[in-house]
Amino acid sequence: MKSMTMEKSVAKQQKDGSGAPGPVVRASGLKKYFRRVDGTEAAAVNDVSFELQQGEFMVLLGPSGCGKTTLLRMVAGLEVPDEGTVEIDGRTVFSREEGISVPPERRQINMIFQSYALWPHMTVAQNVGYPLRSRSEKLSQSEIAERVANALDLVHIRELSGQYPDQMSGGQQQRVALARALVSGTNLVLFDEPLSNVDAHVREQLRSELVHMQRDLGFSAIYVTHDQQEAMGLAHRIAVMRTGEFAQVGSPREVYHEATSRYVANFVGVSNELPGRITSVNADDGVLDTAVGSVAGRVGSDLLAAGDAVTALFRPERASVSMLQGKQNSLPGVIEAALFLGPHTEYEVQCGDHRFRIWENDIAQLEVGAQVFVNISPDDVRLLAS
Ligand SMILES: Nc1ncnc2c1ncn2[C@@H]1O[C@H](COP(=O)(O)OP(=O)(O)OP(=O)(O)O)[C@@H](O)[C@H]1O
């Protein structure tokens, strides 16, 4: 029951900090410029605002160099913003206008880096107790020991307290890092690609373990990754970043099924694309004239009008390949390749100048060279500005 005590103390601290349970993090108008070697300035983060709610797991997803780490470090206080404000638990920790810049160690946050940065010469208990021993407010040895034991209980590794990091599995090391992050009683944890150094199989295990722990313990998290699967598996909410800005923010399902741009649709999964021109459109639906026939779909971008050049996008698993022509959205083509991939067969179908990838889990095998139709429901086609 000691773990309960610790969780309660986490919740209490939040209440005391903010009065009402507001967002854990509120970032407004954050900007950070870096000077390049040639003297020009480039915005690594350009006017980003967001809120992180209590217990929320938010993932910053984007390609290398898009500003994920810079944004996270500004929240942590490791990078000084050029503009904007950061509030943590209702307290302003950065505001250039108000001349406030609270140093990282006084921001009540915890950061977990690649490979967890555990001290190799310290036992699990010593690693977990490190933040308590190194802070200015002195705690007694017995207080430290109790808090460390509580933190180890939270992540279910009390029996490993005497082990050294190199005597443990990756998953156990992750738990130690988490225990160390949670030991001070703060509940905001920032992760910068902690799983990027481990192989794919282990990464999946660690990811699912992290999800269980976060959902159980309820800490709030911002997690940086460039891996879309990792983002999907972990996040309550994903912010897809593009060159220093948020391209779209939404639940994993939203960014996957309701992408508002080709950039997001392509970044969060495999997309088939077919360009065309709008022949008719209303607020929700539109019809495109394309090189391989007329295609109906749902409108995904704002302000589409008849005559606009747009792109129809559909996911490989939402289309089917058939010898039979459908009534609508039935594109004639030829099977160029059939790859059996285990859970599904990937067909490459050439339709005019366009080649589509379609995933079928039907057992019936279609032959390479067969004349077929790619059939897609209009509900599964998104029309996005080109
Ligand atoms: N200290 C610095 N000096 C100059 N430029 C920097 C500095 N730190 C980052 N940048 C630039 O800012 C941009 C954003 O970098 P950042 O590290 O935030 O990207 P990232 O999204 O975390 O990328 P990655 O996935 O590769 O870690 C990049 O163009 C980078 O070159």
Ligand SMILES: [Mg+2]
């Ligand atoms: Mg980075």
